[in-house]
Amino acid sequence: MGHGEKSILFECLPAAGVIGGWVHDTATDRVMADHSIQAAFGIADPDTINGDPMSHYVDAVHEEDRQSFAADVRTASLAGGTFHATYRIITQAGVRWVHDYGQFELDAFGRPALGRGIIIDVTATRRRTNRPQKELQIGAPIPASEQVRANLIAGHMIAASTLVRTFPAGRLHRRADEMLLEVGRLLAGLMSRKGVPRD
Numbered sequence: 001m002g003h004g005e006k007s008i009l010f011e012c013l014p015a016a017g018v019i020g021g022w023v024h025d026t027a028t029d030r031v032m033a034d035h036s037i038q039a040a041f042g043i044a045d046p047d048t049i050n051g052d053p054m055s056h057y058v059d060a061v062h063e064e065d066r067q068s069f070a071a072d073v074r075t076a077s078l079a080g081g082t083f084h085a086t087y088r089i090i091t092q093a094g095v096r097w098v099h100d101y102g103q104f105e106l107d108a109f110g111r112p113a114l115g116r117g118i119i120i121d122v123t124a125t126r127r128r129t130n131r132p133q134k135e136l137q138i139g140a141p142i143p144a145s146e147q148v149r150a151n152l153i154a155g156h157m158i159a160a161s162t163l164v165r166t167f168p169a170g171r172l173h174r175r176a177d178e179m180l181l182e183v184g185r186l187l188a189g190l191m192s193r194k195g196v197p198r199d
Contacts, residue, residue: 018118018119018120018121018181018184018185019034019036019037019040019098019118019119019120019121020033020034020035020036020037020118020119021033021034021037021116021117021118021119021158021180022034022037022102022115022116022117022118022119023051023114023115023116024054024073024077024102024104024114024115024116024117025051025114026077026104026112026113026114026115027111027112027113028050028051029053029054029055030047030050030051030052030053030054031051031052031053031054031056031057032051033046033051033052033057037119038052040060040089040091040096040098040119041056041057041060041089041091042060042090042091042092043056043057054073058070058073060089060090060091061087061088061089061090062087062088062089062090062095064088065087065088068085068087069085069087072085073085073115076102076104076115077104077112077115078112079104080104080105080106080112081103081104082102082103083100083101083102083103083104083115083117084099084100084101084102085099085100086098086099086100086122087100096121096123097121097122097123098119098120098121098122098123099119099120099122099187100117100118100119101117101118101119101120101154101158101187102115102116102117102118102158103115103116103117103158116158117158118154118158118180118183118184120184120187146190150183150186150187150190153183153186154183154186154187157176157179157180157183158180164176
């Protein structure tokens, strides 16, 4: 992957719940992310050229969720395909619950290549339900067809938004951001209606 591709970022999505987007170079295990994500994960001096080590982001995850989060990222990056996880991060404002949704790709030789995705803050949903995580997971599930459709849309829009940024900035960038924003709202709405679904 060239340096230009490494520097592709999603613009910050100015919507309640949607924190922003990330790109993970799995060859170097470095992450390029929106400023809002860097701030939420406590990345004090972000490397805007090479990205920051994935370990910096892992360190910001709550200790009870850290091991499973790291394992989920590793599994998805090695196998390719959809990645989604719900976990807690430690911020200056306190503990926040987030839902991380992305897509990992393999190169032509089947080796880990690139991951990209968005992070949604679901803290408000957790507080409204006022129930422990296990109870949220065993509630009435979102209809499979609806969740599958939302996941497919998110995967395609994440890929399209990254590809769009290989072209000069313009209306297409804004349209891609608007579509990705709506997908984020859709996912947040599904989680709010039924509780955070089982990953």
